[in-house]
Amino acid sequence: MIDVKDLLRELREEPYEKIVIRAPHSGRVEFVVQEPGTKVAGASGTWKETSGTLLARLEREQNKKPLFAPQKGEIMSFAGIQSGQFVQAGQELMTIRHFLTREEVIDRILRRSLSLFPAPEKGKYYFFPDVDIKIKTKGSQTVHVEDGMELFILSRMKRETSVRYSGPAGIIYAVYFETNDSVDRNSPLIGVCPESELGKIQEVISRVQSDWEERD
Amino acid sequence: MDIEKRIQELRDRLKYIQDIFGADENTNVTMLDAKLGEYLLREPGLTEQEAVRQLETLEELFRFLEKKLERELTPMNRVRIVRHPQRICLKDILENVYDNYTEIGGQDDYSIDPSMLIARAYITRRRGKKIHHQAVMVIGQEKGHGQEFRNGGSVKPWGNAKALHYMKVAETENIPIHTYIFTPGSYPIEDYPGAAQQIAKNLYEMAGLKVPIVAVISEGGSGGAEAIGLADTRIMMSHGYYSVISPEGAAAIEGRLRGGQRAEPRLIERCAEQLKITADDNRAMGFVDWKINEPPLGARPEHYDFFRKLRKSVIASTDEIVLGVSGMRLFRSLALKRHKGADVYVRWSLNARAKERLLWTRYMKYRRMAQSAYLDKRHWFSRGSESIGEFVTSLYSYFRYDLFGKQHKKVTELAEDMHAEMQVVVGRSTRYWKGLMSKLSFGKGKKEVDTAGLTSLSAWDEAAQNNGKWQYVSPQAKKDRSVTCPNAPVHGCLDQWAPDLFGEWAGVCSFCGHHFPMEYQWYLHNIFDPGSIYEVFSEIESVNPLKFDGFDLKLDEAKRKTGHKCGCMTFEARIEGTSVMVAMFMGAFRGGSVGAAEGEKFIRAMERARKKQLPFLSYVHGTAGIRIQEGVNGVIQMPRCTMAVRRYTEAGGLYLVLYDTNSYAGPVASFLGCSPYQFAVRSANIGFAGPGVIKETTGMDIPPNYHNAFQALSRGHIQGIWDRREIRSNLVQSLQTMGGRNLYYR
Numbered sequence: 001m002i003d004v005k006d007l008l009r010e011l012r013e014e015p016y017e018k019i020v021i022r023a024p025h026s027g028r029v030e031f032v033v034q035e036p037g038t039k040v041a042g043a044s045g046t047w048k049e050t051s052g053t054l055l056a057r058l059e060r061e062q063n064k065k066p067l068f069a070p071q072k073g074e075i076m077s078f079a080g081i082q083s084g085q086f087v088q089a090g091q092e093l094m095t096i097r098h099f100l101t102r103e104e105v106i107d108r109i110l111r112r113s114l115s116l117f118p119a120p121e122k123g124k125y126y127f128f129p130d131v132d133i134k135i136k137t138k139g140s141q142t143v144h145v146e147d148g149m150e151l152f153i154l155s156r157m158k159r160e161t162s163v164r165y166s167g168p169a170g171i172i173y174a175v176y177f178e179t180n181d182s183v184d185r186n187s188p189l190i191g192v193c194p195e196s197e198l199g200k201i202q203e204v205i206s207r208v209q210s211d212w213e214e215r216d
Numbered sequence: 217m218d219i220e221k222r223i224q225e226l227r228d229r230l231k232y233i234q235d236i237f238g239a240d241e242n243t244n245v246t247m248l249d250a251k252l253g254e255y256l257l258r259e260p261g262l263t264e265q266e267a268v269r270q271l272e273t274l275e276e277l278f279r280f281l282e283k284k285l286e287r288e289l290t291p292m293n294r295v296r297i298v299r300h301p302q303r304i305c306l307k308d309i310l311e312n313v314y315d316n317y318t319e320i321g322g323q324d325d326y327s328i329d330p331s332m333l334i335a336r337a338y339i340t341r342r343r344g345k346k347i348h349h350q351a352v353m354v355i356g357q358e359k360g361h362g363q364e365f366r367n368g369g370s371v372k373p374w375g376n377a378k379a380l381h382y383m384k385v386a387e388t389e390n391i392p393i394h395t396y397i398f399t400p401g402s403y404p405i406e407d408y409p410g411a412a413q414q415i416a417k418n419l420y421e422m423a424g425l426k427v428p429i430v431a432v433i434s435e436g437g438s439g440g441a442e443a444i445g446l447a448d449t450r451i452m453m454s455h456g457y458y459s460v461i462s463p464e465g466a467a468a469i470e471g472r473l474r475g476g477q478r479a480e481p482r483l484i485e486r487c488a489e490q491l492k493i494t495a496d497d498n499r500a501m502g503f504v505d506w507k508i509n510e511p512p513l514g515a516r517p518e519h520y521d522f523f524r525k526l527r528k529s530v531i532a533s534t535d536e537i538v539l540g541v542s543g544m545r546l547f548r549s550l551a552l553k554r555h556k557g558a559d560v561y562v563r564w565s566l567n568a569r570a571k572e573r574l575l576w577t578r579y580m581k582y583r584r585m586a587q588s589a590y591l592d593k594r595h596w597f598s599r600g601s602e603s604i605g606e607f608v609t610s611l612y613s614y615f616r617y618d619l620f621g622k623q624h625k626k627v628t629e630l631a632e633d634m635h636a637e638m639q640v641v642v643g644r645s646t647r648y649w650k651g652l653m654s655k656l657s658f659g660k661g662k663k664e665v666d667t668a669g670l671t672s673l674s675a676w677d678e679a680a681q682n683n684g685k686w687q688y689v690s691p692q693a694k695k696d697r698s699v700t701c702p703n704a705p706v707h708g709c710l711d712q713w714a715p716d717l718f719g720e721w722a723g724v725c726s727f728c729g730h731h732f733p734m735e736y737q738w739y740l741h742n743i744f745d746p747g748s749i750y751e752v753f754s755e756i757e758s759v760n761p762l763k764f765d766g767f768d769l770k771l772d773e774a775k776r777k778t779g780h781k782c783g784c785m786t787f788e789a790r791i792e793g794t795s796v797m798v799a800m801f802m803g804a805f806r807g808g809s810v811g812a813a814e815g816e817k818f819i820r821a822m823e824r825a826r827k828k829q830l831p832f833l834s835y836v837h838g839t840a841g842i843r844i845q846e847g848v849n850g851v852i853q854m855p856r857c858t859m860a861v862r863r864y865t866e867a868g869g870l871y872l873v874l875y876d877t878n879s880y881a882g883p884v885a886s887f888l889g890c891s892p893y894q895f896a897v898r899s900a901n902i903g904f905a906g907p908g909v910i911k912e913t914t915g916m917d918i919p920p921n922y923h924n925a926f927q928a929l930s931r932g933h934i935q936g937i938w939d940r941r942e943i944r945s946n947l948v949q950s951l952q953t954m955g956g957r958n959l960y961y962r
Contacts, residue, residue, distance in 0.1 A: 025711075049920045062697030063711060 004113045004197070004204045011105055015215070019071055019096040023087045027060035031083045033075055033094075039216065040069035040096060056093060072216075073098035099215040105208050110174060113201055114191030115167045119183045123156030125163070126179060140172040145192055152189065170194040173201065219267055222275070223259075226252055228302075229278055233285065236296050236513060239481070242288075244281045251277060286512040289455075291488040295463060297455045297514035298435040299400070301362030304515045304522075306333050306396050310354060312523035313530065315340040317354065321378060325365040329375025331403075333358040334382045337394075339531060343561045350564055352534075353386035355379050355444055356396030356432075369399040369435065370913070373407065373414040376443045380418045383425055390565045392428040392534050395444040400462055402440035402885075404905035404913060406922065406931060412881070412904035413933045415443045416889025419858040422446040423578070424866070426571035428537040428564065430530055433458050433504065438842070438851055439885045439904070446855040448578050449533040452495040452504040455514040460851040460882075461844045463488035465909075469844060474908065490764050491847045502585055503848045506533070535562040541573040542566065579863060582856045583819070589761035589812030589849035590782075606827075613827045617958065686722065688741030690734055693718035699732070701725040722941045724898075731899035731940055733877050736802050736837040743944045744798075748790035753820050757781035758806075758813040764845040770806070778805045783839075784814035786821040788830070792948050794961050796833050797825035803838020803877055810883050811843035815853030818887065822860040829960040831870040831951055834888055841881025850882070857887035865892075870955025874943070875900045875925070875934070893954050894934045896925035897943070902933060 023029065032054045033040065040053035052069035059065070076097040081087060100108070119125065127135060128150055134143055145151060145165045152163040174191040177183045193201055230248055237245050255274055259267055289297075297303060310317045314337035321327060321334055335354045340347060357369035371379075386393045402411050409417070419442060422429065431447035436458030452458060461469075466487040467479035492498070495507045508522075508529050515522040532552060539549045539562055548560040566574060594602070693715045701709035709727035717723060722742075723732040740749060758781065760767045775781060783805035787798050799818050801808045818834075825832040842850040865871050873888050875896040880903055888894070896902060903923035910918050921927060928934045938946045951961075 046917045047919050060698060060711070061713070062695070063700060065700055 004109060004201055007109055007112060008204050008208065011100065011108065015100055015105075016073070017071075017098045017100060017104075018076065019073070019098055021055060021067065021069075021093045021096060023058055023089055023091045023093055024065070024067075025058070025060060025089045026087065027058040027065070029081060029083065029085060029087050029093060030057045030059065030064075031078075031093075032056055034083075036075050036077055038075045040073060040075065042069055042071040042073075042098075058087075067093070069096060071096065071098040101214050102208060102212045105212055106205055109201075109204060109208070110191055113197070114173055114193050115170065116188040117165060117167055117190050117192065118186045119177075119189050120163060120185070121154065121156070122182065122185045123154045124180060125177055125183055125189055126153045126155065127151065128153060128162075135172075135175070140175050140190075141198065143172045144195070145170065145172060145190075165192075167192060168194065171198060173198070219259075219264075219271060222271055223256070226274065226278060229282075232300065232302055232516075233282070233513065235300055236289075236293050237285070238293075238296060242285070244285055244288075248278060248281055282512045289513075290485065291457065291491075291494050292463060292485045294455050294494055294514075295457055295488060298398075298457060299368075300514070301359075302516045303359070303361075303434070304517055304519075305361055306354075306356045306358045306398060307360070308517045309356075309396060309523065309526065310335055310337060312520065313527040314338060314352070314354065315349075320382060324363075328378055329372045330360075330363075330365050331357055331367045331369050331399075332371045332375030332379055334378060339527075341531075341561060348561065351389070351391045352564075353382055353389075353391055353393045354396070355382060355393060357399040357440070357444075359398050367403060369440075370401060370403045371399060371440055371443065372403045372405065373409045373411050376402070376414045376418055377409050379444050380414075380421055383418075383421065387425050387427050390427060392430065392537075392564050393425070393447075394530055394534075395429065395431045395447060397431060397433045397436045397441045397445055397458075399435060399437050399440035401437035401913075402443060402904070404910050405916070406903055406927070406933070408931050410904070410931055410933050412439070412885035412902075413889045415439050415854075415885040415904075416858070416887075418443045419446055419855055419886050420862055420890035423855070423859040423862040424575060426574060427566065428534055428574065430533045430537070432508075432526070432530065437462060439854070439882055442851065442854045442886070446578075446582075446858075448537045448574065448581070449506070450504045451506045451508055451529055451533060452498055453515065454495045454507050454509045456495055457493040458495075458498050458503065458848060459491050459493035460842050460847050461491075463491065463493075466491060466844050486765070490762060491844070492762050493847065498848060501848065503852055534564060535560060537574070538562050538564055538566065538570075541570045541577060543570070579859050582852070582859055585852050585856060586761075586812040586815070586849045589759070589846060590816050591757040591759045591813070592755055593757060594755045606824075609824075609827050613829065617829055617960070686719070686738075686742050687746060688738050690718040690723065690738055692723075692732075692734075701728060701730050703728045703730050724940060729898060729939075731897060734940070736800060736804070736835075739835060739837070739876075739943070740800075743947065744789035744791055745793070749787050750789070751785065751787040752824065753786050753817045754781065756813050756817050756820075758783070758811055758843075760845065761812065761849050762845065762847050764847075767845040770845075774804075774806045778802060780805055782813035782817065783808050783810065784817045786817045791944065791951065794948075794951050795828075795830055796947075796951070797821050797828070797830045798833045798835060800835045801837060801839045801883070803840075806843060807840035808836070808838040808879075809840050809843035810850060810853055811846040812849045812853065814843075815850075815857050818853075818857050819860040822857075822864045825869060826864045826867050829869070829958050831872065831955060831959055832864060833947070834871070834873045834891070836873065836875045836879045836883070836888060838877040839879050839881075839883045839888075841883065854882050854886035857883075858890055861887050861890055865956060868956035868958025870951070870959055872947070872950055872954070874938070875902050877901070878923075880904065880906060880923075889933075892935075893950065895936045895938050895946070895950075896928065896934050897940050898925060898937050900925045902928045 040055065042052040044050045054066050055069055056067045057064045058067060073096045076095040078094045079092040081093060126132065131143055131151060146169040147166055149165045150162050151165040154161045154163050170192040172190050173193045176188045176190065183189065230252055233245055233248065251274060255270060262270065317335045317337035319333065319335045322330060324330065333356055337352050337354045339350045339352060341350065357371055358366055359369040360366040383393055402415060404411050423446060429447040431445050431450045433441065433450060433452045434456040436445065436456065438460055441458065463484045464479060467484040470487060471479050471483055473479055495504065498504045499507050506529060508525055510522055511519045536552050539552065548562060551560050695714050697714050698711040699714050699717055700711050703709055707728040709725055712726065723734045758771055760771060780802065783802050785800045785802065788795055789798055799821050822832060842853065844850065861871055871891045873891040873894040878901045879888065884902060885904060901923040902925060907918040907922060910916060925934065925937050929937055
């Protein structure tokens with residue numbers, strides 16, 4: 001189990017994600033965004049139907065293809081390529097610095113500090129009735145799980161199968177699925193942490209929630 | 217107490233006037249405001265007698281200035297009148313115009329759609345000592361004086377479906393229908409039955425409804441109005457409006473506004489004036505039959521005289537329709553002609569012959585509309601010769617299909633029956649005889665089986681596969697460049713070389729099957745038999761009937777660019793030797809919008825197809841909807857063309873619709889959407905309103921593929937999706953398997 005406090009320190013030292021923009025194929029590049037530090041927007045809309053900021057155009061065989069910013073952030077650096085220069089497929093064009101939001105930090109901490117139990121196959125998942133009642137009345141963090149414990153009921157195409165938990169023993173810290181929603185194979189169902197780590201994780205999470213400063 | 221009530225009434229009247237005149241500076245409104253304010257300041261110090269006297273003077277001033285303001289009303293003021301919560305609504309009419317009514321399928325917001333109100337109503341008439349109760353089906357949009365759940369009279373598709381259901385009930389019960397139009401437009405969603413497709417169904421059914429229909433228009437907004445507006449008599453309230461689009465919508469299009477931007481009030485005002493939306497304009501253009509005068513500044517629920525007038529009008533209209541088609545009518549017709557609302561009694565049920573006459577009268581009424589809104593430049597000689605040609609065609613058609621055809625059919629059917637009878641008798645004896653012979657012949661005479669045909673692989677038929685040898689190759693294929701498929705981020709399609717993509721592959725992505733738009737010429741040359749296209753009615757030309765600012769230039773530009781006189785090309789062509797009549801709507805001509813010229817060509821083509829017993833194909837290369845600059849001249853094409861479709865399909869034709877690229881609004885909600893056989897070229901978009909309009913009016917977020925052909929197919933709006941390269945073979949298949957009895961090749 002990793003040390004969550006160290007993880008938070010790491011994130012504080014580098015509170016962003018670096019996104020390297022590469023040429024999807026060879027061609028002549030023409031930069032639209034030219035200054036480091038320029039703010040860019042990512043794809044937006046309910047279905048991500050609105051493209052992000054136009055970063056550059058890549059022309060091959062008279063076909064100008066736009067390159068959009070995939071995430072919100074700012075231009076960190078350019079890879080020293082001039083507008084009008086020919087680039088090869090996969091060549092680095094620029095790097096975007098995407099500042100992590102509070103939710104993203106929490107998600108990273110949880111995904112690295114918890115043991116995630118993935119869905120073995122696609123279907124609807126339910127907790128066993130006694131576990132379900134306990135979660136509904138007292139919360140998921142009161143449920144202790146152990147390797148081999150019958151924890152879920154998988155319902156698919158008129159058949160119901162019990163699914164056993166496999167992984168380290170601990171308590172259920174987070175539940176990642178909703179009742180009656182279909183869960184894809186390998187999507188996480190629950191995140192488990194050892195009881196001894198619970199306090200530490202909760203403390204780090206509450207610190208992130210109160211102290212983390214989000215940057216544009 | 218009485219004074220307080222009267223003061224409150226004046227306050228309400230002033231508020232109403234201020235709402236109507238909006239932000240416009242008007243000295244009369246300012247004066248009323250000032251005078252009322254002064255009176256309110258003075259009133260506490262006055263004796264009761266003096267207060268009453270001054271109040272009477274003030275009321276007189278209100279009456280006087282209201283009449284004066286009435287003369288100053290602009291079209292936009294009228295729009296504000298009909299949208300005002302104090303405007304009369306359908307429930308007021310049911311209470312005051314009819315003697316008794318029962319609301320069907322709704323109690324306030326407990327209704328499938330509270331904005332559509334259906335009621336069975338009675339009108340009681342006394343003749344001498346006898347009392348007649350005459351039943352009517354009342355259908356209309358209900359605004360409910362601004363009740364939120366009524367949605368402002370914007371009816372959802374299932375509301376229009378409910379209206380249609382009860383129209384059919386009225387037909388079964390043989391009672392007239394009175395419709396009241398109080399809608400700014402239909403609620404633009406695609407959920408089944410779909411805004412456009414349901415309006416199309418309503419129009420199609422109303423075209424053949426065998427009971428008198430009277431429509432009264434207060435707010436007639438485009439497709440929503442047409443959904444219940446195809447009537448034998450259309451009455452319009454003097455302060456109402458009837459328009460192809462709301463003035464705000466027209467201004468947004470004229471000003472090329474996007475993404476929720478608001479048009480300037482001056483532009484909206486100008487659009488309202490130019491669209492000719494008032495009752496007088498519509499009466500002058502012949503789109504409504506009567507105008508009912510309202511009290512100054514519009515009818516409100518307390519104007520009982522107006523309801524009396526409305527009652528007389530709807531009764532007289534229904535009488536007139538019935539007398540117009542029934543047998544014994546001489547004196548009553550004369551009386552009604554001399555005086556609208558004359559006190560005569562007419563039984564409102566129709567007999568079978570009267571019903572047929574009613575449908576023909578209705579068809580001819582709409583057929584004659586908007587005749588001056590297009591240009592027909594033919595010389596009188598060519599018109600005459602074409603009329604003779606049409607007469608000869610009709611005559612030929614009569615002899616070939618009606619006179620000879622029917623007899624021929626009878627003889628053929630008789631021969632078929634006799635043959636079938638004989639087969640039963642002969643078949644049994646032949647089987648017996650064959651069985652006996654085979655036993656005697658010891659295996660001789662066995663048939664040779666083509667084993668090679670069954671066991672060897674079929675050969676590649678180059679001609680059948682086209683192999684890139686299209687008759688017409690798109691100019692897009694002549695550019696040395698590569699093209700990226702819009703689905704590349706999802707499906708990972710690689711870039712394709714334009715000469716391959718637009719040449720051999722007919723504009724179809726070889727990775728995901730996305731269809732890139734192609735020119736309409738591609739279809740003309742690659743679907744129909746080479747050299748078989750014979751254009752008809754090409755002289756009919758789009759004009760600017762409302763003298764809309766700047767539209768002449770735009771029209772000239774479209775004509776120059778496309779080489780066509782309007783956005784619809786009508787022609788006869790052959791597919792595998794079978795002649796078809798085609799109406800093609802070209803996206804390149806003003807977005808494929810439909811105006812009076814396009815509608816007229818479509819109807820003439822339909823009539824020609826009916827006479828010649830040809831199957832009919834509407835190929836929609838693209839249509840953005842009804843041409844707003846032609847106002848009601850455009851929107852009236854919805855009922856006109858749908859009636860032509862009904863007449864054609866009932867005569868036993870086959871009406872096929874093929875959508876390509878983008879098809880939206882009025883045409884889909886009428887003469888295209890009413891076809892039982894609608895197909896779409898893959899990657900086409902079909903719908904009622906575009907995503908921007910839906911977001912704007914409903915507040916719903918629309919997914920990017922909302923109007924995609926596959927979505928339309930899932931919703932049951934269309935009947936199939938065709939690959940562009942297979943259109944010809946699919947059409948051949950359709951011609952052979954679909955359609956009515958009277959196709960010449962059957």
